Amino acid sequence: MLSKINQEVQVDFNRIPRKIYWNNREYEVKKLGLHHKYRVGNDLFHVFSVAGENLFFRLVLDAQALTWNLEEIHDGL
Amino acid sequence: MHIDFNSCFASIEQQANPLLRGKPVVVAAYASAKGCILAASREAKAMGKIKTGMQVVEAKKLIPNLIVLEPDSMKYRSAHHALHNLLLEYTPKVEPKSIDEFVCHFQNFKSPPNLKNISLEIKQRIKDEIGDWLTVSIGLGPNRFLAKQAAIFKKPDGLEEINHTNYLDYYSKMKLTDLNGISFANENRLNWVGIYSVLDLYKADVATLKRGFGGIVGYYWYLRLRGQEIDDVQHDRSMFGSMYSLSHPAKTLAEASSILTKLVEKAGVRMQKDSYSARSLSLWLRLNNKTYFHETVTSKEPLFSTLQIIKQANFILKKYNFKYPVTKISFSLSNLQQTKSIQFSLLENTQKSYDLSQAVYKIKDKWGQYGLTLANMVNTKQYYKDFIGFGNIKDINHLVEKQSFSSQPVLEELSEEAW
Numbered sequence: 001m002l003s004k005i006n007q008e009v010q011v012d013f014n015r016i017p018r019k020i021y022w023n024n025r026e027y028e029v030k031k032l033g034l035h036h037k038y039r040v041g042n043d044l045f046h047v048f049s050v051a052g053e054n055l056f057f058r059l060v061l062d063a064q065a066l067t068w069n070l071e072e073i074h075d076g077l
Numbered sequence: 078m079h080i081d082f083n084s085c086f087a088s089i090e091q092q093a094n095p096l097l098r099g100k101p102v103v104v105a106a107y108a109s110a111k112g113c114i115l116a117a118s119r120e121a122k123a124m125g126k127i128k129t130g131m132q133v134v135e136a137k138k139l140i141p142n143l144i145v146l147e148p149d150s151m152k153y154r155s156a157h158h159a160l161h162n163l164l165l166e167y168t169p170k171v172e173p174k175s176i177d178e179f180v181c182h183f184q185n186f187k188s189p190p191n192l193k194n195i196s197l198e199i200k201q202r203i204k205d206e207i208g209d210w211l212t213v214s215i216g217l218g219p220n221r222f223l224a225k226q227a228a229i230f231k232k233p234d235g236l237e238e239i240n241h242t243n244y245l246d247y248y249s250k251m252k253l254t255d256l257n258g259i260s261f262a263n264e265n266r267l268n269w270v271g272i273y274s275v276l277d278l279y280k281a282d283v284a285t286l287k288r289g290f291g292g293i294v295g296y297y298w299y300l301r302l303r304g305q306e307i308d309d310v311q312h313d314r315s316m317f318g319s320m321y322s323l324s325h326p327a328k329t330l331a332e333a334s335s336i337l338t339k340l341v342e343k344a345g346v347r348m349q350k351d352s353y354s355a356r357s358l359s360l361w362l363r364l365n366n367k368t369y370f371h372e373t374v375t376s377k378e379p380l381f382s383t384l385q386i387i388k389q390a391n392f393i394l395k396k397y398n399f400k401y402p403v404t405k406i407s408f409s410l411s412n413l414q415q416t417k418s419i420q421f422s423l424l425e426n427t428q429k430s431y432d433l434s435q436a437v438y439k440i441k442d443k444w445g446q447y448g449l450t451l452a453n454m455v456n457t458k459q460y461y462k463d464f465i466g467f468g469n470i471k472d473i474n475h476l477v478e479k480q481s482f483s484s485q486p487v488l489e490e491l492s493e494e495a496w
Contacts, residue, residue: 031095033094
């Protein structure tokens, strides 16, 4: 089931997100599903669709502010 | 060459979320029971005969554990651009036909390319460079129509060629309604003139086809089935429009007005971006008693500013008395003219209005669609989603960052930009 989160999170990043720190837990990224970008006016956002062991994360990097927003999670069910 | 993403929206969602792969997934306009299904994954199609256009509630009766997602237009536009860029490496003439379909032309090459090998390479590169879960059906043919028929012939992941050596074989395996453009109504008309199969259609003379199709269209079919290109037609932009189905019917002028204003804003920005003005505005309301309210007004002066258009659109809306709540609002701008060729009135200060609209457009270009918002639109963001039409590719460049879709780690540019 999909859940909207919309919270700023910390991310370990090396070419792709490697670890996500959210709700006092650490989630290791196992697979990058997709990376795409979009703009809102001049502002550029990178969207990383990544999966951990059994949870999917939609992470959005604000390329100006360099902040990560966890927009949604999905348990695949 | 005709290329078609298989189960486009659903496959892209499975590409993005690996946990959804191998599961029945649909993308629906809304995840609610009455949401209309836009795309079904190959698993959903195989398990429950789920079809585009079905309601979520009907689909869930067939597959209780169906996963329903709402569309993410930006993701699909990005996939479209990624495939477009890949195809441009093979031929300069790539024609997007819809969000998930392209036609590539390979005429006039010095040496004829081996299209089967190119097709296999494209399929592999899509897996390697765009997404390992994505598949396409490729059709090869002497004209657009036959290439598309070849692509439809085998789904998913097909590669078929209809050429001068095998066309009768393909025609013998197809039903009339398998042909793109022949509906059940057409089939009935063709039956009246003695055409019951695609082979009958191919063998029929022009006079019979004209009788069956009711005019020149019959002659077009005669040529199409003989490999002649008659579908190479470019249509000029004739309108800008937007439409919205309300999950909660609008009972008052204020409710409908705020949504209409947003629709106008969306169509107006696209019109301005493409440097057009309009003289005609049409408003179409579907009411909850299954009747309609429709009105078109034509203005003497060309309308290019969103503010002018909003005023006119609301003027039409006020003519409806709201006896029945509104369930769907559709708005369009037509009678278009390029803004470069507008002759401004001597009597009204249209230049000032034009300059203002350009300034507003520039602010929105820099700060985004909602960078500058009219007061009566402040509360409407929640109502309006960014939808993408299957056939509408004219506006596909708006908003998306090109060359930006991949399942590969592609972040050299991000590293430079960000750190």
